[in-house]
Amino acid sequence: MPTDTQFRPNSQTTDFGKRPAADVIIVGGGIAGLVAALRLSTSCQVLLLNKGGFGEGASSLWAQGGISAAIGDDDSPELHAADTIRAAAGTADPQIIGILTSRAPDCIASLQEWGVDFDTEDDGSPALGREAAHSRNRILHIGGDSTGRGLMETLCAAVRKQPTITIRDHCVAEELIVHHNRIVGLYCRDLKTADTPAEALFAPAVILATGGIGGLFEVTTNPSECTGEGLGMAARAGILLADLEFVQFHPTAMNVGITPAPLATEALRGEGATLINDRGERFMVKVHENAELAPRDIVARAVWREIHAGRQVFLDCRTAIGTNFESRFPTVYQLCRNAGLDPARMPIPVAPAAHYHMGGIATDRNGRTSMQGLWACGEVASTGIHGANRLASNSLLEGVVFGAAAADDICRHLAKRYENADRSDRGSSILAPHPLPASRFRCYDAKISTLTLARLRQLMSANVGVVRQQESLMATLHELDGLIAQIGDKSAMAANMLLAARLITEAALQRCESRGGHFREDYPTPNPTMRHRSFMRLNDDIAKRSPQVIA
Structure with a gap:
């Protein structure tokens, strides 16, 4: 990644160009967007747009289970890849999976360099847990079940320290600007003045890291900001999309009448918690040889069938975790207590909820989309890693690995773009439609x-x-x-x-x-x-x- 000079836009422009807002515009402040911003910050001017406040509204913040990496003595990237392929039900891309799992240990090390403090055993070694469909203990956690929050808080702090990253909160992108079959920028609005005309922002590179689609469903574990708008924007621009039919429904969202539905993390089942119906029957043993640790789609359908047969479903943690619940899983414990439940003494009512989209904007190994000027990473992208069914705790890892990959590719792209330009001309203008049409939308507000x-x-x-x-x-x-x-x-x-x-x-x-x-x-x-x-x-x-x- 070039570090000898920064690609700084200046005030020069032409009748046929627009001054760029930055070298790179990133839409979305979840883990993928934050990692991309940090990687870019050593050589680029970055503008980071957040639909909510900085560090808020991203699914990454809510992730409880952890982040996977083959760093145990009995593990390897090849075993991690095999588990990922097996869970993906036949449609995953083995080459992309190999990139993910082989880079995972180094990405964990990079996170630690940025200040992330993963849980450890008494001897100081990493505390590795196991989740459904993993053949080895390879899940790293922060604060038990607060991994997403721990990652986000650390990465947000690191981003705030970078003078080359400008953050705009409560600013929503609504349409990509296409010129000569290239993305040259986007229209956005400040949500505090959302009825005013949209603002056009230009950049040589745009990254969509807008997250998932949970908000399209009535019951979801996703924050309210995850509404599939990045997918809609990309579609309007003619970008190639992939695997849109594959939506993962988490089998154990807490069924307590709260929206979004609080998540009873998969790690609970990894520790031995069982699924029972209101007759006290442990029904998963008849469904799959791995019972509660079967792939998520199988567990979700089994729970759905119980509910549609008129039975309630519960996650029973009383024997496996019991009085250790509060110390082992403080986030879930507090969510239960807020709902009037004591999970150490009472089973938790659960139901399936829209949780993760395996589909999205089709990208290659570098986060490139089908149109020049646009990259995508995180849940809005479809890399081919997850196939038809995502393996637990691979989503945070994908955000880190391919957020970094997109950033590194953009740095190479910008270095080549500016290779023969004088320092004063770098980023001087972006070719754009002339005259520039207004955004097609009257307002953003719903x-x-x-x-x-x-x-x-x-x-x-x-x-x-x-x-x-x-x-x-x-x-x-x-x-x-x-x-x-x-x-x-x-x-x-x-x-x-x-x-x-x-x-x-x-x-x-x-x-x-x-x-x-x-x-x-x-x-x-x-x-x-x-x-x-x-x-x-x-x-x-x-x-x-x-x-x-x-x-």
Whole structure:
């Protein structure tokens, strides 16, 4: 990564160009965005846009389980890769997985250099836990079940110290700017003045790290900021998307009437907690040889079937964890106490909830998308690592590994771009549409569409959730098209959410089989001819909302 000089934009511009806001604009302040910003900060001017306050609103902050890395004496990157491939149900990219698992130990070391303090054993060695579908203990934690918060607090502190990183809070991106088949910037709005015209920002490189899609569903473990808007923006720009049908539903969200649903981490089952129904039956032993430690999609469907049969489901931690609950899992313990439960003495009511999107913007090993000028990392990206079903605790790792990879690739790209330029000319202008059109959206705010968004979430949970089938998927597409026409260009938030939801539903309809997180009741088994990734982009006539499916 070049460090001899910084790529600093100056005031020069031309009639055909726009002054860049920075060398790199990063949209999203979760772990992937923060790692990318830190890697870039030694040689680039970075503008970091956050939908909420800095360090708030990212799924990374809520991650309880941990971050995986093969650093144990009995472990190896090859074993970690094999577990990841096995969980992915046949559609993962083994080469990308190899990159992830081989870089994991060095990424853990980098996090420690930035100040991250992982839990240790009494002898000072890393405390390694195990979660579902892992064959070795390889999960690192911070404060027991506060890994996400620990990572975010440390990385946010490191970012704040960097003079080359400018942070804009409560600033939301709503549309990418395309010029000559290249992303040259984006439109954004300050949420405190969201009814004012959108602001155009330009940069030689844009990174989308906007997170997932949980907010498209009625029951989710994701923060309210995770609404699939990055996916919608990319689709409108004609960017290639991948594996949109694969949504992971966490089997043990706490069913206590709180939105977003608090998560009862997978680590509880890793410590021996069991799933029981209201008859006291431990039903997972009849479902899978690994019982509660089966892959998440299998556990989620088993829990869903119990609930739809009229039974309640509970996570019973009384024997396995008991009185050690508060010290071992302080975050979950406090969540339970806030809901009036004592998990050391009472089983925790649980239900499946939208948790993670394996699909997203198609990217390569360097985070590059199908259009020059745009990179993506974190949950909004689809690297091919997770296939049809993500292995527990690989998401934080992916954010670190590929946030760094995107940053390093951009540094190489900018170094080449500025190679023959005088220092005073570096970053002087960006070619942009002339004259620059206004953003297509009148405003960002969703107040005008509260009922529309409530209906969207109902539709997605009922028909594009844990169990799907053709008739309900087609009905959902029809109703979504009506909602899209109704919203039009009135609300950027609603329009991008609706488009993301429509694309996910279309992808679910196109995959006529069951695989990983995608289960079709009318096609309940895997189809060997569909053991591959799926790709999709919008046609040129975006108004038709018709996706082009590229198998």
